[in-house]
Amino acid sequence: xxxxxxxxxxxxxxxxxxxxxxxxxxxxxxxxxxxxxxxxxxxxxxxxxxxxxxxxxxxxxxxxxxxxxxxxxxxxxxxxxxxxxxxxxxxxxxxxxxxxxxxxxxxxxxxxxxxxxxxxxxxxxxxxxxxxxxxxxxxxxxxxxxxxxxxxxxxxxxxxxxxxxxxxxxxxxxxxxxxxxxxxxxxxxxxxxxxxxxxxxxxxxxxxxxxxxxxxxxxxxxxxxxxxxxxxxxxxxxxxxxxxxxxxxxxxxxxxxxxxxxxxxxxxxxxxxxxxxxxxxxxxxxxxxxxxxxxxxxxxxxxxxxxxxxxxxxxxxxxxxxxxxxxxxxxxxxxxxxxxxxxxxxxxxxxxxxxxxxxxxxxxxxxxxxxxxxxxxxxxxxxxxxxxxxxxxxxxxxxxxxxx
Amino acid sequence: xxxxxxxxxxxxxxxxxxxxxxxxxxxxxxxxxxxxxxxxxxxxxxxxxxxxxxxxxxxxxxxxxxxxxxxxxxxxxxxxxxxxxxxxxxxxxxxxxxxxxxxxxxxxxxxxxxxxxxxxxxxxxxxxxxxxxxxxxxxxxxxxxxxxxxxxxxxxxxxxxxxxxxxxxxxxxxxxxxxxxxxxxxxxxxxxxxxxxxxxxxxxxxxxxxxxxxxxxxxxxxxxxxxxxxxxxxxxxxxxxxxxxxxxxxxxxxxxxxxxxxxxxxxxxxxxxxxxxxxxxxxxxxxxxxxxxxxxxxxxxxxxxxxxxxxxxxxxxxxxxxxxxxxxxxxxxxxxxxxxxx
Numbered sequence: 001x002x003x004x005x006x007x008x009x010x011x012x013x014x015x016x017x018x019x020x021x022x023x024x025x026x027x028x029x030x031x032x033x034x035x036x037x038x039x040x041x042x043x044x045x046x047x048x049x050x051x052x053x054x055x056x057x058x059x060x061x062x063x064x065x066x067x068x069x070x071x072x073x074x075x076x077x078x079x080x081x082x083x084x085x086x087x088x089x090x091x092x093x094x095x096x097x098x099x100x101x102x103x104x105x106x107x108x109x110x111x112x113x114x115x116x117x118x119x120x121x122x123x124x125x126x127x128x129x130x131x132x133x134x135x136x137x138x139x140x141x142x143x144x145x146x147x148x149x150x151x152x153x154x155x156x157x158x159x160x161x162x163x164x165x166x167x168x169x170x171x172x173x174x175x176x177x178x179x180x181x182x183x184x185x186x187x188x189x190x191x192x193x194x195x196x197x198x199x200x201x202x203x204x205x206x207x208x209x210x211x212x213x214x215x216x217x218x219x220x221x222x223x224x225x226x227x228x229x230x231x232x233x234x235x236x237x238x239x240x241x242x243x244x245x246x247x248x249x250x251x252x253x254x255x256x257x258x259x260x261x262x263x264x265x266x267x268x269x270x271x272x273x274x275x276x277x278x279x280x281x282x283x284x285x286x287x288x289x290x291x292x293x294x295x296x297x298x299x300x301x302x303x304x305x306x307x308x309x310x311x312x313x314x315x316x317x318x319x320x321x322x323x324x325x326x327x328x329x330x331x332x333x334x335x336x337x338x339x340x341x342x343x344x345x346x347x348x349x350x351x352x353x354x355x356x357x358x359x360x361x362x363x364x365x366x367x368x369x370x371x372x373x374x375x376x377x378x379x380x381x382x383x384x385x386x387x388x389x390x391x392x393x394x395x396x397x398x399x400x401x402x403x404x
Numbered sequence: 405x406x407x408x409x410x411x412x413x414x415x416x417x418x419x420x421x422x423x424x425x426x427x428x429x430x431x432x433x434x435x436x437x438x439x440x441x442x443x444x445x446x447x448x449x450x451x452x453x454x455x456x457x458x459x460x461x462x463x464x465x466x467x468x469x470x471x472x473x474x475x476x477x478x479x480x481x482x483x484x485x486x487x488x489x490x491x492x493x494x495x496x497x498x499x500x501x502x503x504x505x506x507x508x509x510x511x512x513x514x515x516x517x518x519x520x521x522x523x524x525x526x527x528x529x530x531x532x533x534x535x536x537x538x539x540x541x542x543x544x545x546x547x548x549x550x551x552x553x554x555x556x557x558x559x560x561x562x563x564x565x566x567x568x569x570x571x572x573x574x575x576x577x578x579x580x581x582x583x584x585x586x587x588x589x590x591x592x593x594x595x596x597x598x599x600x601x602x603x604x605x606x607x608x609x610x611x612x613x614x615x616x617x618x619x620x621x622x623x624x625x626x627x628x629x630x631x632x633x634x635x636x637x638x639x640x641x642x643x644x645x646x647x648x649x650x651x652x653x654x655x656x657x658x659x660x661x662x663x664x665x666x667x668x669x670x671x672x673x674x675x676x677x678x679x680x681x682x683x684x685x686x687x688x689x690x691x692x693x694x695x696x697x698x699x700x701x702x703x704x705x706x707x708x709x710x711x712x713x714x715x716x717x718x719x720x721x722x723x724x725x726x727x728x729x730x731x732x733x734x735x736x737x738x739x740x741x742x743x744x745x746x
Binding site: 065068069072073076077079080081083084085087180183184187188190191192193194195196199203284287334337338340341344345348359360363364366368371375378379382383386 | 592642646701711
């Protein structure tokens, strides 16, 4: 009698592959099931189908690792901020209220007590509520994060549009005289402090921008104070501290309220700053990504295709461009902290009320109390962002999961 | 019964002798980039050593000439002052940059030494011990620390230490803190290379012949993992000078509302150089390139027509970029030479 358990549709199983080591056993990896499924073969008798695929297990493992990493970051922040201040005999007012132990620090963080009101008073230039009154975390989200988000929404695509072809072309080129100049230019770009680049751009643009828009190209992503004063004051949807309603993103809110001139100025300001961010970041990205394009150039299938007469242009833009995409994404995931550093410095150079400006202001003003929350928030963003980009890269790369 | 003839030591074919440095040089001369980098670095070293002699009496204090301080007009580059005058400091900029050279070389060398030592060593161990406890710890700590931008973590850590012991914590502690914080990036790239090397047949052969873990690490894995170190070292110069220049720039420029932006008002109220509380520099007149660049950018653009006072930020910037380029060209040249020589 035929054993129907052998496979679906009574197809006799094929000869199982030779197993060289226990790690390659079909039962040890969901990938084997995937490969059987894709090739239309039956799953060998006796093997257990895993609950999750290899990719899902990898994603889950990485996701579960994030809380542990965040606890480690909290410990580091406790050691470098809270412990030193708790050792002080008489901490100044700006540092008051944060020497309360690790668990209190975590409790404050998750209950929204992100520092004291002296921090807000400092940023607002004096006045304000009782210095020991906790500041609500919603203020940070309402006032500072939208500006950074709007800038990143433009800077990231511009950076990608620049970094992708530039790195690919420079790595692909076989011209002997191109390599060293490319390295020198990108290293110089990485070494130039971005605030210097931002200041230069600001001053180059100043006169033409003032002449055309009757505005200045800095001081946030909305027109400057005097622009509004010359036109009868602020509209009702712009609140104190340049926070806008309802979304908080200046450009979107201007469009929602059909304030087209404000939207145009906000768009131009964002594009200027995003371009500076992108140029500075491309120099960092290029140093990592160039060698990837170069290694793809030497791949066997590229060499084979070239020998069959396929044009260099087709090889570059149809084959190599796809092949480098996952690796480029991994480089992007690796350099996210550098990207944020660049954006923060540009925010400071252009006086944006953004997250980077907040960190610079609190550090320079000696107000360390909100830094635990701000750096912790930053770590969450970076870790989640890196995970998402990493997973996309692996999903795009057929070798990704297997390689791990 | 006769034994088989045992070959005499003289009959055993010897391994080909290793080429000497002179032979290697003749076979493959270093690239022009390497020579330029080595020359630049030598010039920096000569400048640093000569500064130790010339400024030996007050190496940590910029000599202030009150005749050059505001409200007098800034003096540009000339035969007497090749790099011009920095009015806020009241110093000749050429002398200031020269005087700062030994300090900056020491800061960069110290930070990079700690960074390379930790990153190279831990990365190589993690790569060779792939999947082991050391690998797990190094990867976890590296990824966690790497989730915070380097300059923020360095400044926050240093500021925290400074609040405990302001009189003790200074430049050496800053160097140590920065070096410790920089290592994850280095370790990550070294680990990837070490992982590949750990699976090479010659490593398996060494393991099979009884070589210990430390011996394989030091004799085989680390020498073959130098490439990522050489490509990462020049990049690690950038965050050092970013921290040393960005915060003095912001602090000196800060007005109600932030750094100065055009149109500028007169008189400008921020021309006296000063340092934020968490600065690693011991005083406001300490010679250091990043401080000169940060203050120079602020002061240069604080006058109406900032581009007319270009020397205040250009020359400190060139000193910083020149050092980074020298290291970059040198490391690239060494890496190419090693690859060819193998």
